[in-house]
Amino acid sequence: MGPTPVVTTHKPAPRHPRMFAGVAGRAARALTTAASALALAVGALALAPAPAQAYDPPTTQGYFSYYHLDAARQKGYTGKGVTIALIDGPVNTNAPELAGANITDKSQCKVGSTPDDVQHAVDMAAILVSPHFGVAPDATLYTYQTSNASTESSGTCSSGGERLDTIGKLINRAIDDGAQIISISQSIDPSDELKWAVTNATAHGVIIVASAGNKSIDDNSNHVGQYSGVVGVSAINIDGTFASYSSWGNGVVTAAVGGPFDSVDPNTNEPARTNGTSNSAALVAGMLALARQKWPDATPNQILQLLVHTGLNPNHDWNQQTGYGAAALGSLMNEDPSQYPDENPILDKPGGSSPTAKEIQDFTDGTITPNLARNVLPSSYVYRGTNDEIAIVPTEGLTIHLGTSPAYHRK
Numbered sequence: 001m002g003p004t005p006v007v008t009t010h011k012p013a014p015r016h017p018r019m020f021a022g023v024a025g026r027a028a029r030a031l032t033t034a035a036s037a038l039a040l041a042v043g044a045l046a047l048a049p050a051p052a053q054a055y056d057p058p059t060t061q062g063y064f065s066y067y068h069l070d071a072a073r074q075k076g077y078t079g080k081g082v083t084i085a086l087i088d089g090p091v092n093t094n095a096p097e098l099a100g101a102n103i104t105d106k107s108q109c110k111v112g113s114t115p116d117d118v119q120h121a122v123d124m125a126a127i128l129v130s131p132h133f134g135v136a137p138d139a140t141l142y143t144y145q146t147s148n149a150s151t152e153s154s155g156t157c158s159s160g161g162e163r164l165d166t167i168g169k170l171i172n173r174a175i176d177d178g179a180q181i182i183s184i185s186q187s188i189d190p191s192d193e194l195k196w197a198v199t200n201a202t203a204h205g206v207i208i209v210a211s212a213g214n215k216s217i218d219d220n221s222n223h224v225g226q227y228s229g230v231v232g233v234s235a236i237n238i239d240g241t242f243a244s245y246s247s248w249g250n251g252v253v254t255a256a257v258g259g260p261f262d263s264v265d266p267n268t269n270e271p272a273r274t275n276g277t278s279n280s281a282a283l284v285a286g287m288l289a290l291a292r293q294k295w296p297d298a299t300p301n302q303i304l305q306l307l308v309h310t311g312l313n314p315n316h317d318w319n320q321q322t323g324y325g326a327a328a329l330g331s332l333m334n335e336d337p338s339q340y341p342d343e344n345p346i347l348d349k350p351g352g353s354s355p356t357a358k359e360i361q362d363f364t365d366g367t368i369t370p371n372l373a374r375n376v377l378p379s380s381y382v383y384r385g386t387n388d389e390i391a392i393v394p395t396e397g398l399t400i401h402l403g404t405s406p407a408y409h410r411k
Contacts, residue, residue, distance in 0.1 A: 057096035058262035061133045062238055063283060066257055067329045069135060072290060077333060079136025079289040084128055085174035085182040087167055089117035091125045091143045098122065101129045101137070106177055107145040108164040109157035115266035120278065123263050124185060127282035135286025142177055144170040146186065168193035172378040175206050180292060183285035185211040185278035187222045193376040195227065199355045200378045202229040202344065203364040205300035209233060209285040211277035213247035218320065220249025228353040228360070229344055231307070233281040236326050246277055248320045250351040254311055255322040256280040284327050291332045298337040305340035306332060318350065365407040370398055
């Protein structure tokens with residue numbers, strides 16, 4: 001066996017503290033909203049039984065009317081046929097707001113989480129696929145438990161000295177499971193493992209959506225949105241202004257409403273409200289699921305082109321706070337993405353980002369030398385280069401097809 005791979009530690013992206021009133025936003029930039037149409041309805045596949053929560057769940061949310069999701073549902077746009085992966089805490093599928101949702105737990109191990117972590121995961125799943133107020137209620141949701149600074153992994157999360165619940169490993173697992181969109185609202189410590197997992201997603205056309213954080217600072221280095229090809233999401237208020245709690249940075253691509261989101265205080269079982277970019281990221285992931293349903297012949301790159309070309313900033317100009325502008329669901333559903341080139345528009349983020357376009361192309365071509373990314377390449381990676389020394393002294397678990405890279409036949 002090779003040496004233990006680089007392991008990431010990650011923290012839950014703290015949402016603005018739970019409160020009974022919405023947070024007033026600092027108006028850093030006025031944004032207009034666009035009428036949107038989308039829909040959701042979900043089938044159900046429950047996880048391990050857990051006691052039902054003794055509270056009346058919310059049956060709607062402020063964002064539902066803001067994005068005209070009722071109109072989307074009426075038109076049949078519910079995310080049907082699209083698979084979303086959620087990397088977060090454990091999702092209690094017995095939560096009333098998730099009743100009837102099509103959720104399957106694909107976790108690699110069980111994570112001991114705090115009540116706040118569990119509720120955060122439930123809220124993210126509800127925004128995505130709740131039959132009551134989810135953006136994409138008919139989408140299939142795969143959930144993956146990851147540990148963070150406030151939780152402990154059980155013994156099943158370690159195998160042969162390797163952690164099974166790192167975000168990098170779970171991204172690769174979600175890709176292998178057939179996810180088309182991955183939603184992540186966790187802060188991270190950058191690592192080679194995570195970099196190559198993001199590369200793997202980009203190479204396979206899987207769109208990763210990630211929250212920007214809630215520290216009211218440039219927090220790009222602590223979030224998945226820093227990586228090339230990832231849709232970093234900041235928060236706006238219901239009135240369209242930039243949310244005072246939202247972080248920003250070069251990784252931000254778009255923005256969405258961050259709250260108030262009606263939830264429950266897991267410690268008191270009383271109704272509560274949250275605000276945060278976690279909510280915003282889940283909303284954008286749901287919107288992209290609707291767009292993928294509406295435009296099945298569009299490539300993932302064209303869907304991303306559509307997102308940046310319909311952002312609500314004037315002329316779709318980019319800035320650190322809202323990227324190309326707040327996501328406009330109506331435009332995502334009404335503008336044909338086939339008019340745009342099949343090129344990923346967010347590979348080279350302002351200030352430079354990793355992985356580079358060349359690294360992504362080399363990964364896709366199978367010419368990344370395993371020794372350069374030892375023990376951090378996904379298990380599905382196939383080496384197709386011409387270095388026969390790799391075949392003589394192969395890396396454990398590496399599939400080798402010498403000299404078969406499409407790069408050698410490309411003109």
